[in-house]
Amino acid sequence: MRKWRRPARTVRLRFTVLYGAMFLLSAVGLLAINNLVGLGETKVSQVAPPGASPVEPVTLAAAMDRIAWLQARLSDVHADQSRRLLIGSALALGVMAVVSVVLGRIVAGRVLRPLRMITASTRRISADNLHERLALRGPADEVKDLADTVDELLERLEGSFAAQRRFVANASHELRTPLATMRASLDVALAKPEPVPVQTVALAGRLRTELDQVDRLLEGFLTLARAQRGALADRTRLSLRELASAALHARAADISAHRLVVDSAGCVDDGAWTRGNSTLLTRMIDNVIDNAITHNREEGWIRLTTTDDTDDTKARLVVETGGRVFDQEQVDRLVEPFQRLGADRTHSGSGSGLGLSIVAAIVAAHGGTLDLRARPEGGLRVAISLPLVAVPAEVMA
Incomplete structure (x- = not known):
């Protein structure tokens, strides 16, 4: 004879057992309440029928009268029992309906708890933390298979993102390397002793401009890839106020050319310090300032604020600009590569479309948050929150 095999603990089996037990308990409770209320013992009164004397001899007529009286009493008892049975059934049905709903909610919550955990964990995992896994524990049932399948999918996605x-x-x-070779060839061609045609000089200038644009684009790709890998060596304590002031000072000529008014009164407080890679954080603030200058109107304004939150956990940098009114949905897409405000991908300006996507990657690599908002009055508000660290003692002295 074949050895008896224990059935696998599947979700279907658990549902079968739980629902079968609940139905059985409901039936038992229904019968118990019904018996207690409707099936109580009903005693027939033994009072003699009207007009009968205890000592009257039994005659046929008296016997017939007594039988008729007993039948009437029996009918009354049956009617009373039916009424009690109906009341008991209704009461039992109401009580067990409430009990079944409560028990069903409790049981459904316990059964669906693994699915809620899977849903919450899947929502938390994004492109920035694909290394996390659900790692659901429990019996090898359909829910465990679902969690393992999601983990395998996340592993494949992580590999694809890393390869990309x-x-x-x-x-x-x-x-x-070829860009450097092309730039060197242009310089050599223009440096020849014989006179160079004007058309050649103009063409060389245009080519050099395009090569510079491609070089900036490649540099943006490298910075973006480095930030997305989380390669944050050489972490040090940095002041957001000092980084913002340095970025403004380096772009003073561009600010003057656009006749922009800079309000940096909110950068007086030097309590907003964080720890991170100096090169990446400098690039992050440079990109934010460049974006504020580029996407602004002539004779517009830029407002900078650096603060530390009241709960002493975040260092914040807020950059606001004036300008035209933007659509919030368009602003939300600025963290994606090659997204620009008011321009398409064929934009031929100096921007590469990677500025704010690099900012988002650097902020995420440092454990911070980036909030982009279209101001109702026009312009853009960029708020960066990074983990706060204590101000160095030499600065406080």
């Missing part, structure tokens, strides 16, 4: 970032970084690095 490696390709972008490697391609950007390898393309720098």
Whole structure:
């Protein structure tokens, strides 16, 4: 004879057992209440029928009268029992309906708890933390199979994202060599002793401009790939106020050319310090300031504020600009590569469309948050929150 095999603990089996037990308990409770209320013992009164004497001899007529009286009493008892049975059934049905709903909610909550955990964990996992896994524990049932399948999907996605970032970084690095060769060839061609035609000089200037644009684009790719990999070596304590002031000072000529008014009164407080990679954080603030200058109107304004939150956990940098009114949905897409405000991908300006996507990657790599808002009055508000660290003692002295 074949050895008896224990059935696998599947979700279907658990549902069968739980619902079967609940139905059985409901039936038992219904019968118990019904018996207590409707099936109580009903005693027939033994009072003699009207007009009968205790000592009267039994005659046929008296016997017939007594039988008729007993039948009437029996009918009354049956009617009373039916009424009690109906009341008991209704009461039992109401009580067990409430009990069944409560028990069903409790049981459903316990059964669906693993699914809620899977849903919450899946919502939390994004492109920035694909290394996390559900790692659901429990019996090998359908829910466990679902969690393991999601983990396998996340593993494949992590590999794909890593391969994509490696390709972008490697391609950007390898393309720098031919670009440098092309730039050197232009310089050599223009440096010949014989006179160079004017058309050649103009063409060389246009080519050099395009090469510079491609070089900036490749540099943006490298920075973006580095930030997305989380390669944050050489962490040090940095002041957001000092970084913002340095970025403004380096772009003073561009600010003057656009006749912009800079309000940096909110950067007086030097309590907003964080820890991170100096190169990446400098690039982050540079990109925010560049974006504020580029996407602004002539004779507009820029407002900078650096603060530390009241709960002493976040260092904040807020950059606001004036300008035209933007759509919030368009602003939300600015963290994606090659997204610009009021321009398409064929934009031929100096921007690469990577500025705020690099900012978002650097902020995420440092454990911070980026909030982009279209101001109702016009312009853009960029708020960066990074983990706060204590101000160095030498600065406080």
